[in-house]
Amino acid sequence: MLALAAAVIGAVVPAWQPPAVAQSPAPLQVTYVARVCDNYSDIMANKARNNIQESLFNLGPDSTYAPNGIVSPTAEQNGSPNCRPYTGWRFSTGAGITGKSPATDNLSTVTGLYRSDIVTQASTPLLDPQGQPVLGPGGVPQTIPGAVTVQLNAAETAAAQGGRTVWVEGGTPTDPLNANPNVGFGALRCAQDALNGDNVDAVTFPQASTHVFCYYYLVTPPPPPGTITIVKHVLGAQSDTFPFQGNISYNPGGAFTVAGAPGQDGSIEFVRGATLGSLTQPPWSFTEQSKAGWQPPAQASCVSANGQSVVTHSGATTSVNLAPNDHVTCTYTNTPTPLGDAELWKVSTGAVGTFPFAITGPTTTEHYPDVTTVQPGVPIKFATRTGAPAGNYSATEDMPTDFSQTGPGTWRMTNAVCNGAAIPFTNTPGTPATATATYTAAPGTDVACLFANEFDPSGRLDIYKTTLNGVGRFEYTVLDNRDNLTRVQDPVATTTTPGVEVQAQPSATGLSAAPGSEYTILEAMPAPDSGGFWVLDSATCGANTVSVDLTAASVVVALSPDLAAASCHFVNRYQPYGSFSVVKDTTPDTALRPGAAQLAIDCSDNAFDGDLTVASGQGANDTGIALTDATMTCSVTEPQTGAAPNVDVTTTAYLEIGGTRQPYTLGDTFTAPLGSFTQVVVQNTLKAVTPTPPPTPTPTPPPVAPAGDGQPPSGLADTGSSAPSLWLLLCVGGLVVAGSGLVALAAGRRRVGRTPHRDGR
Numbered sequence: 001m002l003a004l005a006a007a008v009i010g011a012v013v014p015a016w017q018p019p020a021v022a023q024s025p026a027p028l029q030v031t032y033v034a035r036v037c038d039n040y041s042d043i044m045a046n047k048a049r050n051n052i053q054e055s056l057f058n059l060g061p062d063s064t065y066a067p068n069g070i071v072s073p074t075a076e077q078n079g080s081p082n083c084r085p086y087t088g089w090r091f092s093t094g095a096g097i098t099g100k101s102p103a104t105d106n107l108s109t110v111t112g113l114y115r116s117d118i119v120t121q122a123s124t125p126l127l128d129p130q131g132q133p134v135l136g137p138g139g140v141p142q143t144i145p146g147a148v149t150v151q152l153n154a155a156e157t158a159a160a161q162g163g164r165t166v167w168v169e170g171g172t173p174t175d176p177l178n179a180n181p182n183v184g185f186g187a188l189r190c191a192q193d194a195l196n197g198d199n200v201d202a203v204t205f206p207q208a209s210t211h212v213f214c215y216y217y218l219v220t221p222p223p224p225p226g227t228i229t230i231v232k233h234v235l236g237a238q239s240d241t242f243p244f245q246g247n248i249s250y251n252p253g254g255a256f257t258v259a260g261a262p263g264q265d266g267s268i269e270f271v272r273g274a275t276l277g278s279l280t281q282p283p284w285s286f287t288e289q290s291k292a293g294w295q296p297p298a299q300a301s302c303v304s305a306n307g308q309s310v311v312t313h314s315g316a317t318t319s320v321n322l323a324p325n326d327h328v329t330c331t332y333t334n335t336p337t338p339l340g341d342a343e344l345w346k347v348s349t350g351a352v353g354t355f356p357f358a359i360t361g362p363t364t365t366e367h368y369p370d371v372t373t374v375q376p377g378v379p380i381k382f383a384t385r386t387g388a389p390a391g392n393y394s395a396t397e398d399m400p401t402d403f404s405q406t407g408p409g410t411w412r413m414t415n416a417v418c419n420g421a422a423i424p425f426t427n428t429p430g431t432p433a434t435a436t437a438t439y440t441a442a443p444g445t446d447v448a449c450l451f452a453n454e455f456d457p458s459g460r461l462d463i464y465k466t467t468l469n470g471v472g473r474f475e476y477t478v479l480d481n482r483d484n485l486t487r488v489q490d491p492v493a494t495t496t497t498p499g500v501e502v503q504a505q506p507s508a509t510g511l512s513a514a515p516g517s518e519y520t521i522l523e524a525m526p527a528p529d530s531g532g533f534w535v536l537d538s539a540t541c542g543a544n545t546v547s548v549d550l551t552a553a554s555v556v557v558a559l560s561p562d563l564a565a566a567s568c569h570f571v572n573r574y575q576p577y578g579s580f581s582v583v584k585d586t587t588p589d590t591a592l593r594p595g596a597a598q599l600a601i602d603c604s605d606n607a608f609d610g611d612l613t614v615a616s617g618q619g620a621n622d623t624g625i626a627l628t629d630a631t632m633t634c635s636v637t638e639p640q641t642g643a644a645p646n647v648d649v650t651t652t653a654y655l656e657i658g659g660t661r662q663p664y665t666l667g668d669t670f671t672a673p674l675g676s677f678t679q680v681v682v683q684n685t686l687k688a689v690t691p692t693p694p695p696t697p698t699p700t701p702p703p704v705a706p707a708g709d710g711q712p713p714s715g716l717a718d719t720g721s722s723a724p725s726l727w728l729l730l731c732v733g734g735l736v737v738a739g740s741g742l743v744a745l746a747a748g749r750r751r752v753g754r755t756p757h758r759d760g761r
């Protein structure tokens with residue numbers, strides 16, 4: 001029976017002594033996963049498709065990750081379902097990265113090596129973002145094949161908790177393919193990076209997470225590599241950037257550009273898989289697109305280094321059936337379109353605008369107030385005048401002052417050509433800015449000129465950082481959403497005084513603020529340490545804000561002609577862990593408590609759910625002190641006390657939060673706040689119930705002896721009296737000594753974290 005109110009005299013239980021130290025938080029961990037695929041098309045691409053990608057052939061489906069998405073087993077399995085686990089693949093980590101070279105199999109590698117001892121195993125437990133096991137049906141821990149989970153070593157931990165990126169590569173810095181000729185690089189994706197498809201990726205730990213994934217994809221059998229270089233050679237005095245398209249480019253739609261200038265050829269190099277003899281891969285092809293102001297593109301001139309590749313042409317389209325280990329160089333030569341006699345032309349790049357001109361000759365000045373380009377890179381003719389007298393000429397233009405369609409920026413003249421020859425020009429700042437070009441016309445000639453201008457946008461993003469409860473180093477990535485998630489800047493902010501704002505350096509400048517311009521800012525905060533973790537409390541870019549995701553620590557910001565500069569303010573707070581403990585005090589006296597006593601713990605974070613049992617003969621038990629990374633609600637009930645029959649049990653309980661103690665009624669819901677120590681103590685006092693003795697019977701008077709000899713009628717000796725039997729009153733009591741122990745919850749309580757997910761995310 002239970003007695004919850006009145007105190008009784010019975011077993012005396014000494015005060016319980018709490019555990020002295022909280023359990024350590026989960027260590028920083030990375031699960032490295034390797035997958036092997038039969039085809040490059042089996043592999044999902046990274047977030048940005050571009051020519052940074054280092055696979056020898058293009059990949060398959062587009063990424064399903066948002067720009068701020070975090071790599072997860074579910075997304076990887078769904079994105080690349082045909083790939084298989086790969087055991088024995090080695091990874092390396094380092095402090096920095098360097099670009100590809102023939103010596104590294106044309107794969108990027110890490111620098112400042114931390115370790116190269118990470119090798120995938122047959123399987124490893126599947127963990128959630130807090131490093132706790134993911135449970136499947138029936139509570140069975142799940143595993144992930146072809147993977148290994150490792151704790152960060154001291155150097156990696158110092159970097160991650162210091163707000164610095166830990167870089168990962170497949171293989172080692174000197175051998176990115178692990179001396180395995182039977183595999184080729186496919187893709188690498190880690191944590192919240194997964195941006196470009198090269199052999200290096202960044203490990204950071206999103207808010208409150210202590211565990212992330214890295215996925216590496218191989219292809220077998222790999223094609224032998226080859227190289228194709230496209231060279232741009234221009235004739236005349238004009239420079240320009242020339243558009244191409246073809247399957248050789250991994251950019252969306254296969255588009256790419258090559259710039260060329262007089263006397264300075266431009267080029268782009270592609271390391272690609274050999275196609276000669278392939279039954280599945282077509283030849284590599286590329287076509288130069290027409291460019292206004294230039295004659296139609298002509299057939300390229302191509303040279304094969306080993307003479308084995310097969311090159312075919314169809315106009316400006318080149319197809320290269322690439323031989324193994326060959327290097328094919330194709331040169332496209334461009335000639336400007338001849339200007340008509342005595343024609344004046346204008347071209348602008350980067351934007352369009354109106355350029356009022358004044359042409360001053362030997363005798364007169366002519367004004368052209370409405371010289372307006374309509375398409376970047378496309379020249380327009382604004383004047384024709386034959387029979388101009390010989391002599392010195394100057395052309396002065398005002399730069400556009402209407403930035404309503406471009407956003408703010410700077411216009412400048414970049415080239416001036418008359419009669420096929422470059423002429424001198426000068427840019428002069430001011431309001432408006434101007435440029436002047438000069439030319440001397442020989443007698444009997446007409447002057448034909450082209451004036452070229454370029455727009456340099458001046459949109460900018462300034463990031464400001466305030467930290468509360470601590471200081472730290474925070475890295476940022478700024479991506480251009482309209483330009484295939486191109487990384488435009490990587491500012492860093494380091495605070496030195498809590499509550500004092502600092503500006504991240506460098507600012508992101510030279511950004512387009514044309515209508516529709518949007519940028520994503522990703523924040524990488526220091527990884528959790530033994531005391532707590534960083535959270536993003538707030539982030540705003542004022543009127544430029546499009547959206548804020550505090551959990552993913554990202555902001556989407558818009559720039560526009562009217563709002564071309566954004567000041568973005570991030571406020572981060574160092575959040576100490578919470579701690580949680582439940583204690584059960586009872587008696588070890590097995591006469592009073594022959595059974596086990598039990599508390600049931602039920603929390604909104606069900607990783608803390610379970611039963612706390614005090615075995616028979618044990619005086620007390622506790623859950624230990626568990627660290628929590630989120631506020632949660634809980635309740636504690638007492639399904640059984642273990643008391644013997646006819647033993648009264650008095651239960652008292654109290655709840656302590658942040659040092660404040662209050663009575664607690666079993667079954668009530670309470671809040672265990674983040675950052676505070678929360679403890680529930682439940683005490684049982686047990687007392688054996690003393691039986692109530694029955695009433696003493698009234699003696700029956702002996703019969704009166706008849707008058708006579710006075711002897712008993714029975715003939716027995718007379719004892720002189722007869723008394724009732726005495727009841728023995730049994731009272732059980734005494735002092736018992738309670739013990740105390742530290743054990744984990746039977747339900748598998750974890751030390752830090754939220755509810756485990758069944759899909760590993």
